[in-house]
């Protein structure tokens with residue numbers, strides 16, 4: 001049996017360590033026994049999983065929890081520490097179910113873990129594929145120092161003339177309260193439509209309907225689904241129809257997908273290569289670069305960000321070097337009370353309300369993309385970048401790497417915050433020695 005902690009009310013703590021060789025030798029069937037044990041205890045549970053790989057799981061619609069969560073289904077309190085969730089599938093037969101790697105209906109803490117190569121099953125008949133290829137959060141979740149990469153959502157059902165969409169949120173589908181820090185959401189691909197009239201899946205990296213906060217993260221190389229007879233999915237990196245709070249985060253090289261080009265079927269290319277937001281978005285000290293959107297009828301708009309809705313606030317951020325098949329290369333929408341940003345191309349993008357210190361029409365001189373840590377990428381600033389030492393009222397005291405802000409990047413003796421996710425360090429002056 002797994003080692004059990006003390007009983008607290010109806011809660012029980014279970015710690016299993018399959019990475020511990022002695023544990024493996026003594027308990028080769030520990031994981032199966034744990035599953036059977038947890039299933040046999042009624043009521044809420046507090047479970048801690050350490051150093052574990054959950055892989056090649058597949059959930060069944062006939063399970064007690066309707067087949068939600070290919071690898072793990074949680075309705076108690078669960079902590080994942082150094083856990084790999086690999087190659088799990090949510091759904092079986094004709095039922096595509098949410099949460100390829102994990103479905104959360106309780107409280108989950110994920111630390112130093114990897115959620116990779118998970119998927120939701122394709123939709124069947126007139127059904128859409130379910131959301132959350134890697135993770136579906138329906139309640140409370142915290143993710144730190146982890147990677148959610150290479151997950152997919154399924155393709156929409158094949159029955160013609162139905163609205164069977166590709167699954168939304170290939171990396172993460174959030175319908176609860178989600179906080180992510182120092183983590184990477186990268187190279188997740190949302191499902192396309194099949195031969196039906198459905199659209200491609202929205203939100204390659206993250207699809208948010210409720211509340212998501214990102215702090216010091218990377219959204220890299222995610223992609224939405226293609227609409228073969230309808231629209232391509234919106235929001236390559238992140239699709240937000242709820243509340244988004246973003247600090248010190250790099251959103252780079254995400255793309256939307258194609259809409260139908262005719263001659264019989266037409267659909268727009270996906271909008272918002274990096275970010276697509278239609279409700280409340282507050283973005284601080286973040287960088288949106290080298291994202292793009294795809295063509296269709298009409299072409300997609302907002303290569304970097306597409307930002308409309310009730311609240312549209314951005315401060316100390318960079319939106320540059322993006323591309324678009326349509327108009328509004330970097331930014332589409334109206335930014336309200338937004339100051340100290342650099343938007344390189346402002347076609348389709350306006351500032352309203354009270355604003356100051358924005359730079360437009362200039363290149364931020366981003367250096368090549370760099371690996372900053374565990375799956376974390378970002379674009380450092382060049383020494384001569386106009387974004388250095390420009391944010392007079394700083395909203396962040398650490399950059400994406402956790403380096404302190406502000407630093408005196410231009411070496412003039414006063415330390416002021418930079419625009420974007422990465423703060424440039426102080427220049428070194430080598431004294432010239434003449435003999």
Ligand SMILES: [Ca+2]
Pocket residue numbers: 320321344363364
């Ligand atoms: Ca540029």
Ligand SMILES: [Ca+2]
Pocket residue numbers: 388389390406407408409410415416417418423424
């Ligand atoms: Ca600085």
Ligand SMILES: [Ca+2]
Pocket residue numbers: 389407408409410411412413414415416
């Ligand atoms: Ca300075």
